[in-house]
Amino acid sequence: MRFGVNYTPSRGWFHHWLDFDLDDVRADLDSIAALGLDHIRVFPLWPVFQPNRTLIRPRAVAQLVSLVDAAGERGLDVAVDGLQGHLSSFDFVPSWTTTWHRRNMFTDPEVVAAQEEYVTVLAGALADRPHFLGMTVGNETNQFSGDPHPDPDRIAPEEAERWLQRMLDACEKAAPGRSHLHASYDAAWYDGTHPFTPAHSARLGAMTAVHSWVFNGTAQRHGPRGTATEHHAAYLVELSKAWAEDPARPVWLQEVGAPAPHIAPERAAAFTEATVTNALDCPGLWGITWWCSHDVDRSLADFPELEYGLGLLTNDRRPKPAGETFARLAREHRAAGAAASPRSTALVVEAGEVAGAPLRAVCAPGGEFFEAWMRVAARGRGPACVLSQLAGDARHLAARGITEVLTVAQVQ
Incomplete structure (x- = not known):
């Protein structure tokens, strides 16, 4: 089990790439390492690193490598996201894809070739760094593919599948054997019209990434202390396994945080404890990476209010109660050394045909599958999730340790 944090620089947020200061980065990394965490996820800004379709800035790439080296010196492994893409309500796409040069970032041949070259350069520059975990294609790039963008x-x-596979293949060719993957926000799991599907998330790349945010209707419907709110991350981890072809495929809880006002600041530590504890009860969990390391400096304008206070550390690098809680839970879990046992009871997902999952809205907050899963969780332990197409497959069930299968209708 890995415990880490999504690195948000305390000085200048992700705009720090424009005025990169390695001493500031080192101070940030010291404060992260002091929490006892073991990895970070970092975010090069695509238009800063590749401002022209045929220009990938060598100095920017060298700065990324120096950040990874500095993290390694502090015992922190580093996962790198490529196409940023989208961060904290802001889009960062280069000028050569917009307005007068408007073209589809997923299908235009020249754009896709340039993206392929970009992730190849980043992965290749880090391939020999022992603390480099691997590339994520980008941060929630699926949000560019449909509403509400x-x-x-x-x-x-x-x-979508062709684009993802091409990017993943480029990463693997440039840095063989590392954990290269992709990450979607939860429309991939909850919206039957969305082109990025559960099967894409659960079958492409080295592991499955899930991003858990309870402002998606969960906290609004169930409240800050509700079972669904405190189990949402664990639910997504388990839901993702329904589409995995490999029963042993690892799942990375790559983003999870305590967003105000849905989770009041004074309750952030309790939410952190409940969320992490419930997620740690999921077998096959690779790690938990909290969003985010440091609060956003309030001198920066136009962020949604919830974005300013999501850090485990303040903007001046002091641990917050949620940070102290996350650090304690990491220490306790490492000391215990116990793995989560399989979930022997499974709930059947009726999401339509497997590849497209057109009925996956049943899995969203308020959907019949979501609410049934949470009713079971309220009684003790949430169930595993199994597709209806596999609910009678004895070999599949045995491989996952499932001995009892329930339908939604059976859960009262």
Whole structure:
């Protein structure tokens, strides 16, 4: 089990790439390492690193490598996201894909070739660094592919899969054997019209990434202390396994945080404890990476209010109660050394045909599958999740340690 944090620089947020200061980065990393965490996830800004389709800035790449080296000196492994893409309500896409040069970022041949070259350069620059974990194609790049994005690059699921596979193949070729993956926000699990699907998340790349945010209707419907709110991360981890072809495929809880006002600041530590404890009860969990390391400096304008206070550390690098809680839970789990036992009871997911999952809205907050899963969780332990197409497959069930299968109708 890995415990880490998504690195948000305390000085200048992700705009720090424009005025990169390695001493500031080192101080940030010292404060992260002091919590006892073992890895970070970092975010190069795509238009800063590749401002022209045929220009990938060598100095920016060298700065990324120096950040990874500094993290390694502090015992922190590093996962790197490529196409940023989207961060904290802001889009960061290069000028050569917008306005006068408007073209689809997933299907335009020149854009896709340039993206392939970009992730190849980043992965290749880090391939010999022992503390480099691998590449994530980008941060929630699926949000560019449909509603509610104000200017989406619309694609079909088949086009999404081709794009993902091409990016993943480029990462693997440049840095063989590392854990290369991709990450979607929860429309991939909850919206039957969305072109990025559960099967994409659970079958492409080295592991499955889930991003758990309870402002998606969960906290609004169930409240800050509700079972669904405190189990949402564990639910997504278990839900993702329904589409995995490999029963042993690891799942990375790559983003999870305590967003105000849905989770009041004074309750952030309790939410952190409940969320992490419930997630640690999921077998096959690779790690938990909290969002985020440091609060956003309030001198920076126009962020949604919830974004300013999500850090485990303050903007001046002091641990917050949630940070102290996360650090304690990491210490306790390492000391215990116990692995989660299989979930022997499974709830059947009726999401339609497997590849597209057109009925996956049943898995969203308020959906019949979601609410049934949470009713079971309220009584003790949430169930495993199994697709209806596999609910009668004895070999599949045995491989996952499932001995009892329930339908939604059976859960009162």
